[in-house]
Each structure stands twice: as C-alpha cells, then as structure tokens.
Amino acid sequence: MNDFLLAGMIAAERLPAAHESKTAVLSELKNSLAGASGEQRTASLLKRELDLPGEAIFLSDVHIPYKDGAAQIDLLLVHKEFVCVLEVKNMIGEFYFDTVNFQFHRVVDGRREGMRNPEAQLHRAVRAASGFLGVPVQGVIVLASRSGKVVEAPKHYPVVSLDYLxxxxxxxxxxxxxxDTAALASKLENLPARNFSHHWLERHNITFDSLRLGVTCPTCRTCSLDWQERKWNCGVCGFYSRGAHEVTLQEYALLFGSELDTRLAYRLLGVKNKYVLYRLLEKTAPQSEVRGKRQIVENRELLRDYFGRIYR
Structure with missing residues (x-):
C-alpha cells in the first residue's frame, strides 16, 4: 500500500457522511483498490513465471520528475537487456483507443464512459523514465482483468493480457x-519520497477539524476508544488495547506531517489528563527541540498492517 492509498483509507474511515467529499473519497478509494489489486497480481505473476537470464528488478509506484511535475509508473521492470514501463489497467468492458484524437473510452453494459487515455499515460511515463535514466525505455499496457477486451487498439504501444505478459x-x-541494472535501480530507489498530502487534502477540502478525532476502534471502525484503567476500551464491542493510539498517530503523520502540536494531541487522542498524554507519547511522539511540539516516530508498516487486515 502506498501513501496515496493509505490516505484514502484514513479519510474513508474518519470523514463524516455529511462531508462534501465523502462520496468522492469513497469512489476514488474503490478505483485505487482495484488498481492496486491488478498491479499486485501482475507483479506476483511476473515474479513467478517470467523467465529471463539474470536478475529482473521490479519497482512499483515509481514517481519520476517530469517537466513541472512527476510521472507515476505502476510497475517498472529493469533488466540488463531492456527497461520496460508497465501501465496496468484492472478494468472491465470493451476498450476503444482513438488513434486520431488519442482519446479513450470503454463500453460497459451498453454504457459509453470516457476515461483518461492509458496510451497517453504510458507515453508520458516512458518519456519520463527514459529521460531520467538516460536509456531507451519500452512500454506496454497490461489488461489485468479477463473481463476487459480491446476493440480498437492503440497506435504506439502494445496491449497484452496479463496471462500473456x-x-x-x-x-x-x-x-x-x-x-547496469543495479545502477539504474539504485538511481530510481534514491528518488525523494513524493509528498502528495497537502494537494490531496486541499482538493478534497479535508482539514484536521473535518475528521472524526480520537483513537478508532479497529473492530467497530466508526467509534472512538476511551482510555480507562491504563488501556483503550470500546464501550460498544468490548475491544481493548494498550497501544491502539499508535495507529492514530501514524494516520496524523501521513496526512499532516510528523510534527504534532501538544495542544492538538489532546484532541487527536481524546484524552484530557496531561500525565496520561505524556505517557502515551513518551516513545511514539517524543518532545522535539521546539517548545510545545512533538515529533511522531513514523512507521508506515503499522498502517499497512492495520488497513491490510481491514481491506483483505
């Protein structure tokens, strides 16, 4: 799970139903989950069945600087004999690539839906990768779903089914x-982490105050836990835990950054006693050099494990 997918999961869980962007966030998350599933199946198949001499290095969700922004690559295969960008589409329906105007639409159950052109996305990614690495780069559009069929093929790049990939x-x-596969992979892996959160939050008009605050019960998922008798307790399902607040801190760090104002920490965790707060934050968000500020010790794996159990 990348940060974009995790942010959608957090917002889907914490945004109230009345929020103006709730529907859009849920729809975006559904599409992202479908895309991630297709990319995971593609990577698993290639690691299992691809037969190439020497090592093949797979990189997923790569963001390469390109012009004034960045090009996102679903999967990038680096091998001593070629480099290839894989644009994975986990969609159903009949696909039509307009080779004159370079538009794209699909037909599902008789409905025509205009969408972003996968060929244009792939072309941008190939140019970005080639320019950044300084080597020729191949590209292919991958159909991860067996319920997808190409009626009109694209002009410049091949489209192949996952089974044939x-x-x-x-x-x-x-x-x-x-x-030199190791050198190319190292150059890609050393790219700075993409900071998407500010733009994404702004686009959906999501602020700290628009979210349901508190430590979420991982069983109920719609209510917050209470700190009683040195543990977090759910009054609805009976769940209890000593470390449930750690997920909440990681959620905050992903959306708003690792610096946490102590005054916000009370509201974030839903506690009032300063001694309780200090004990909870002692190791997970120690005091920084700036008075009144704490620094959350980031741990994305904790979030991936938490949401991985929810979105199996």
Missing part, C-alpha cells in the same frame, strides 16, 4: 547486456 516481456530480451 511474461511471454511478451521475454521477447524483448535481445541477448545483449546493455544496462
């Missing part, structure tokens, strides 16, 4: 060692 990639190998 290993064979397609194997045909790109030419028997020559052209690239």
């Amino acid at each position: 290993p064979f397609h990639l194997e045909q790109l190998a030419n028997g020559l060692k052209l690239f």
Whole structure:
C-alpha cells in the first residue's frame, strides 16, 4: 500500500457522511483498490513465471520528475537487456483507443464512459523514465482483468493480457547486456519520497477539524476508544488495547506531517489528563527541540498492517 492509498483509507474511515467529499473519497478509494489489486497480481505473476537470464528488478509506484511535475509508473521492470514501463489497467468492458484524437473510452453494459487515455499515460511515463535514466525505455499496457477486451487498439504501444505478459516481456530480451541494472535501480530507489498530502487534502477540502478525532476502534471502525484503567476500551464491542493510539498517530503523520502540536494531541487522542498524554507519547511522539511540539516516530508498516487486515 502506498501513501496515496493509505490516505484514502484514513479519510474513508474518519470523514463524516455529511462531508462534501465523502462520496468522492469513497469512489476514488474503490478505483485505487482495484488498481492496486491488478498491479499486485501482475507483479506476483511476473515474479513467478517470467523467465529471463539474470536478475529482473521490479519497482512499483515509481514517481519520476517530469517537466513541472512527476510521472507515476505502476510497475517498472529493469533488466540488463531492456527497461520496460508497465501501465496496468484492472478494468472491465470493451476498450476503444482513438488513434486520431488519442482519446479513450470503454463500453460497459451498453454504457459509453470516457476515461483518461492509458496510451497517453504510458507515453508520458516512458518519456519520463527514459529521460531520467538516460536509456531507451519500452512500454506496454497490461489488461489485468479477463473481463476487459480491446476493440480498437492503440497506435504506439502494445496491449497484452496479463496471462500473456511474461511471454511478451521475454521477447524483448535481445541477448545483449546493455544496462547496469543495479545502477539504474539504485538511481530510481534514491528518488525523494513524493509528498502528495497537502494537494490531496486541499482538493478534497479535508482539514484536521473535518475528521472524526480520537483513537478508532479497529473492530467497530466508526467509534472512538476511551482510555480507562491504563488501556483503550470500546464501550460498544468490548475491544481493548494498550497501544491502539499508535495507529492514530501514524494516520496524523501521513496526512499532516510528523510534527504534532501538544495542544492538538489532546484532541487527536481524546484524552484530557496531561500525565496520561505524556505517557502515551513518551516513545511514539517524543518532545522535539521546539517548545510545545512533538515529533511522531513514523512507521508506515503499522498502517499497512492495520488497513491490510481491514481491506483483505
């Protein structure tokens, strides 16, 4: 799970139903989950069945600087004989690529839906990767769902089904060692982390005060826990835990940054006693050098584990 997907999960859980962006957030999360599922199936299949000489390095959710922004790449395969961008589409329906105007639409149950053109997305990603790495880069559109069918094919890039993808990639190998895979992969892995949160929150008009605050019960997921007798307790389902607040702190860090104002911490966790707050934050968000500020010790794996159990 990348940060974008985690942010959608947090907002879906904490935004009240009346919030203006609740429907949009839920719809965006549904599409993101479908896309992530397709990318995961693609990566798993290639790691299991792709037969290439030497090591093949797979990088997922890569953001490469391009012009005034960044190009997002679903999956990037780096091999000594070729480099290939995989634009994965986990969609159903009949697909039509307009090779004159470079538009794209699909037909599902008789309904025509205009969408972003996967070929244009792939072309942008290929140019960004090639320019950043300084090497020629291939590209392919991958249909991760067996319920998708191409009626009119794109002009510049191939479209292949997931089942055929290993064979397609194997045909790109030419028997020559052209690239230093370790050097290329290192250059990509050392790219700075993408900070999307400010723009995403602004686009959906999400602020700290628009969220349901408190430590979420992982069982009920719609109510907050109370701190009683040195543990978090749910008055609805009976759940209890000593460390449930750690997920809440990680949620805040992902959305708003790791610096936490002590005054906000009371509201975030839903506690009033300063001694309780200090004990809860002693290791997970120690005091910083700035008075009244704390620094959350970031741990994305904690969030991935928490939401991984919810969105299995």
